[in-house]
Amino acid sequence: MTLHLINKTPSESSALRDSLSAVSNGDALLLIENGVYAAMPAYAELFTRLPGSVQCYLLEDDAIARGLKDLNQDFRAIGYDGFVELSCRYGKVVSWF
Template identity: 40%
Template sequence: MTSLHTLNQAPSNASLMQSCLSSLQPDDTLLLIEDGVYWLLDTHRAKFPIALNIKALRLDAQARGLLPLVAEVDLIEMDEFVHLSVTHDKIVSWF
């Protein structure tokens, strides 16, 4: 069973991210949305396990001025968000 985890909290809420990371399974996907895209900055991204499947909404990264800084991350559009939502068995929202 695969899960899509969406996280919208900034790095100031590190305990929420720790809870999220501890619940991820190998085939799960973590999608950073809203202020959650700040986790993509190098100082925070280094805390993620290497094998973690991370994606982020392009519009949210762009709205926060992060696009030039997060070029290595899989940035997705809303239609891809919808696709992930229907292809995973469940969605877990971290707010």
């Protein structure tokens, strides 16, 4: 099981699209830094083909810092403690740039 970290917007990098093609059942996706913009409703279609067991998260402080509200409900907002917990839970952590 892998935790995939995305820190770029879909418009500034192919990281999100690249990671979505590599995600497998049991993996998790965590949006951090500018990656939280991908949780905006305009990008919701990108996540429709994810395997059902993939958990999606976003770093709440990063969304707040960017003034983002009304984000994709498929993403669970977590804090830094949750980030650490996810990093420990998954056997592998991959940062996509």
